[in-house]
Amino acid sequence: MLLEFSVGNFLSFKTKTTLSLAATSIKEHIDTNMFSTERLDLLKGAVVYGANASGKSNFIRAMSTMRRLVIQSFDQSSADELDVTPFLLSTETEKDPSFFEAVFIIDNIRYRYGFEVNNKQVHAEWLFEAPKNAEKPMFLREYDGIEVMKNFPEGKDLEGRTRDNALFLTVTDQFNGKIAKKIMLWFSNFITISGLTHEGYKGVTFGMLENKQTSPKLLNFYKTLDMGFDNISVNKKPFDPKELPNEMPEGFVKQLITDLEGAFKIDIKTIHKKYDNENKVVGHVEFDMRSQESSGTNKIFNISGPVFDVLNDGGVLVVDELDASLHPLLTLAVTRLFNSKQFNPNNAQLIFATHDTNLLYYGNYRRDQIYFIEKDQFGASDMYSLVEYKEDGKTIRKDRSFEKDYIEGRYGAIPFIGNLADIVTEWHEK
Template identity: 50%
Template sequence: MLVEFSVANFLSIKERQTLRMDASGISEFPERVFEAGRQKLLRSAAIYGANASGKSNLLKAIGDMVSILRTSAQRQSTDEIVVQPFLLNTETAKQPSYFEVVFLIEQSQFRYGFEVDANAVKAEWLFEAKKLQERVLFIRDNDTIEVSKDFREGRGLEERTRTNALFLSVCDQFNGPLAKQIVSWFNHVLYTSGIDHDKYRKHLLRLIEAPTVKDELTAIVNNMNFGFLNFTPQKGEMDKDYLSGFSLENQQLFYDLLSGKQTVAIKTIHKQYNADNLYINDVELDLAQNESSGTNKFFDLLAPIYLAIERHGILVIDELDAKLHPLLTQAIIRLFNNPETNPKNAQLIFATHDTNLLTDGQFRRDQIWFTEKDQYGATCLYSLVEYKEEDGTKVRKDRSFETDYIQGRYGAIPYIGDFSKLFQHGPGSEN
């Protein structure tokens, strides 16, 4: 469970910016909050801002932190780390990017982070707090790694850690039990884009091989009323790489179980009528070729949505509302905000331009965030619950958030000039 995420010197983010998922003391919509030990955490967070304000960069930072950790073990000694600092300042352009996350595993709270540039890990740290007091597990400063007595699994691995590798990843490679737990937590963070969303399609094709999972996915789809009766997998010959992640023994087991066939596409089932509009039979249409881009996007999001809710993960979606009808966007958010459909307390973090969500009562003030750039091109992140009015008071819960936002009351909107001046001479007139 995510408590907070911080990033600095990354793309448009210069100074440290922190997205908090711990609930504030406000009283509205208590069902949008769940208890995790001593913490009260939010089920979702929405990020608004003008185009190029940095909201996508904030979410990308989460995805890149996870990616840097996941790929650390595969990196060769000469491989670069894919990261870009804030380039609009001569000092930060030469400094490493900073990532830190605070999260919960069972009864412990961890704080893990690192600073990296393209060539090396410059700093890395891991702290644990079982109660209020935080204790250090390890601290790294360039090539110097100090391991505490409370992190015995890291002892002796300091010299085995490459300059461009994360120490936590090395401990995981050597089967350190706590390191494996933490890396597993990161594997439950799913990042995707609402525009380039098809990377999870292959996961969906695998998920619907399981009958119980298919039934659950079908129930979700049927509630969305896409205009078809059902959907069904289309089978094809199993690709030799399909089972490559399993042992040879399990590859044969799964091959026999699936009869050498795998799902290669999804068909949607529609009613067919005659000239008198009488129902004749059902026809199958190809999802990718015959259904709308919005329907395809929803199916692509089904896998990460299901995996997040089933495994109490964190789903991060940039441009959630792109290609989707507002009611579909609201339906996805309700899946996470409703404790009945989200009993394992998965969390959703997304960027959007859909201001309708601000009037639908879907969010508490501490769930609404804004990004805005300062005069030097650096992104600032702030929550509605933190925002102060001109008289110094906080925004009241009975305000019309959508109207106030569109009118620029909270900032984070684009400045649009007067386009009429571009055409003031009229067609055919002389300058």
């Protein structure tokens, strides 16, 4: 369960910026949009709005970067770079390390884990635990060394085994540290995906459709959306080099045959009813998913695997451009899965960036779930929630029209395009 995520000096985020999923005291959608632990109330997700180039994708990328660094750290060599870019529009930050931190709950214990890294090495790393209210350090890493506390015995004597560009947490996990292993598992369930390039997630969907326990949930979801087909046929067959295009270069074909030896091709068909001249069903027709179905149908199919995977595990799903290629009602259907007790019994959380303002009205989001990102005149991104926003010194009331206000620019985080009437006039004059 994610409580907070923070990033600083990374891409367009110059100073530390935090997204919190701790529920505030407002009384909105308590039964659907939040859940309670033994310690506090948490939100089931957040929606992020902002103009193009405001920093929405950069914030999502910060989450995926932290996850990547944690999951892949031990497998890198001492010569590998970490692929981290600081805020480059200021001499104050361009040479400083980037900051990443996550606060989360595992087995009713709150952990705070983070690090500071540049492209070459880890400058700082820390892990705190709070079994109750007081927070205690488990290890503290500075540029000149690592201090392991008594409450983290699994990290003892591993300080010297940690490379400059490796995270101490992942080293401890490799030596079967009990707490480190739990935290690594949490990060493995902290999933970030793109709503623009979603082809790569098809394999996850296929795996869930192959599973007899998870397949009914996905098929039921597709039927609920009424996307025009009655069923799905999924077949897995060995890769056949004869199916490669004839015009491909010979050298490239040979390399592909070598790389794909033993691989399988996933063949997905949608099943449609076939009618006679009296509109009576006389049979069924198979359509190829990729070539004969819409881009929206393909996207729903591709991302449904990661969505239901996270729903089953109770993890965190982060999606950039969730609404791309989707009808607003399909976007709404995906988001509502996470507020459903039927589909989300394990309190999975969804964080996503979007331009779909319909969700500000139909999405039934609490004010502490709605975030806005905008850039200042110096190119630095800032993020704030609607519950934090003040208008004439007062908080925004829950009965306001959030969608109308946002389009009118009352909350900021929209593109400045001037007077549209003047722009149209100038075009006509040309």
